[in-house]
Amino acid sequence: MIDIRNATKIFKTKSSDIQAVDDVTLRIEQGEIFGVIGYSGAGKSTLIRMLNGLEQPSSGEVVIGEDIISTMNRAKLRKKRQKVSMIFQHFNLLWSRTVEENISFPLEIAGVPKKERQQRVADLIDLVGLTGRGNNYPSQLSGGQKQRVGIARALSNNPEVLLCDEATSALDPETTDEVLDLLVKIRDEMDLTIVLITHEMHVIRKICDRAAVMENGRVVETGPVIKLFQNPEHNVTKRFVKDDINDEETALSFEEVREMFPTSKILKLGFVGSQSKAPIVSQVVKKYNLDLNILSGNIKRTNNESYGHLYVAIDINEADLANLEAELAEHAVTVEVEG
Numbered sequence: 311m312i313d314i315r316n317a318t319k320i321f322k323t324k325s326s327d328i329q330a331v332d333d334v335t336l337r338i339e340q341g342e343i344f345g346v347i348g349y350s351g352a353g354k355s356t357l358i359r360m361l362n363g364l365e366q367p368s369s370g371e372v373v374i375g376e377d378i379i380s381t382m383n384r385a386k387l388r389k390k391r392q393k394v395s396m397i398f399q400h401f402n403l404l405w406s407r408t409v410e411e412n413i414s415f416p417l418e419i420a421g422v423p424k425k426e427r428q429q430r431v432a433d434l435i436d437l438v439g440l441t442g443r444g445n446n447y448p449s450q451l452s453g454g455q456k457q458r459v460g461i462a463r464a465l466s467n468n469p470e471v472l473l474c475d476e477a478t479s480a481l482d483p484e485t486t487d488e489v490l491d492l493l494v495k496i497r498d499e500m501d502l503t504i505v506l507i508t509h510e511m512h513v514i515r516k517i518c519d520r521a522a523v524m525e526n527g528r529v530v531e532t533g534p535v536i537k538l539f540q541n542p543e544h545n546v547t548k549r550f551v552k553d554d555i556n557d558e559e560t561a562l563s564f565e566e567v568r569e570m571f572p573t574s575k576i577l578k579l580g581f582v583g584s585q586s587k588a589p590i591v592s593q594v595v596k597k598y599n600l601d602l603n604i605l606s607g608n609i610k611r612t613n614n615e616s617y618g619h620l621y622v623a624i625d626i627n628e629a630d631l632a633n634l635e636a637e638l639a640e641h642a643v644t645v646e647v648e649g
């Protein structure tokens with residue numbers, strides 16, 4: 311549905327050429343919530359701005375549906391932006407207009423008759439949970455409510471694609487989750503494709519189906535979200551996943567454990583889906599008559615699955631370890647030896 315083919319963007323400045331996006335190829339399917347994550351300067355904003363033609367690639371192609379965005383003229387692009395709309399970190403609302411008037415604005419530009427506009431605005435206000443706030447000004451709303459207005463405004467022309475540029479980065483964690491839930495709801499109800507950029511792995515985990523990780527303009531890893539969390543391959547992905555589970559304390563206790571049990575191995579056991587709720591580890595431990603110390607563990611939810619890790623210290627020889635790995639693998643439990 312969205313095809314980014316070998317897209318490159320080079321900004322020419324007086325002092326140097328900056329390669330913001332470097333040979334990116336991605337395909338995003340209809341109805342997906344697709345996340346792009348990276349640290350500051352990775353090229354996320356430039357990439358997402360190519361999807362609505364706010365930036366044109368220096369080389370390569372961006373295609374949405376039947377339209378080649380990267381070669382469209384201005385007039386066609388303006389029309390296409392009604393179908394590829396965007397929400398922003400700082401909401402970009404018109405401060406002198408009420409909630410209703412903000413949401414109505416794109417419809418006025420599109421020439422929608424007043425009666426139809428009013429009905430559409432009322433429906434959108436209900437959809438985003440702002441019933442009764444239509445006559446408020448943005449300054450009278452909380453951050454989360456302002457973003458709801460931004461979302462309603464972005465949906466006014468029935469877009470096919472919604473681009474979210476750090477849409478929850480200015481919000482507190484609870485409000486972030488409420489806005490993310492709203493994005494899932496509108497994707498489900500309106501069969502939208504959502505592309506979001508973020509530097510928060512929590513956002514990716516909570517609502518995305520698939521994600522791409524960017525560094526220095528390149529996509530360094532891409533895949534289903536559960537795979538990125540369960541088995542991150544690139545160092546940047548590993549850092550994001552680690553930040554999300556916030557296991558610095560685990561790292562500290564590893565050192566202590568190594569001192570306390572110098573002969574023990576530290577294993578990280580990984581589970582996905584229903585396996586993360588079953589007593590597989592205790593069954594295998596009993597079967598092989600092993601002693602283990604549990605160091606830490608967690609179960610987290612992605613948009614549609616749970617996954618978990620358990621760190622254990624275990625005194626085990628290589629032969630028994632191979633047996634243990636084989637047995638656990640039969641139950642789709644992964645085993646990594648730490649350090």
Ligand SMILES: Nc1ncnc2c1ncn2[C@@H]1O[C@H](COP(=O)(O)OP(=O)(O)OP(=O)(O)O)[C@@H](O)[C@H]1O
Pocket residue numbers: 321322323328329330348349350351352353354355356357509
């Ligand atoms: N208009 C521009 N002119 C020159 N350089 C630019 C321009 N826009 C972006 N860049 C540079 O391109 C690189 C990628 O920037 P971009 O904003 O796409 O990254 P980002 O991942 O979105 O970062 P952030 O989260 O900080 O916005 C950076 O080095 C940035 O300084």
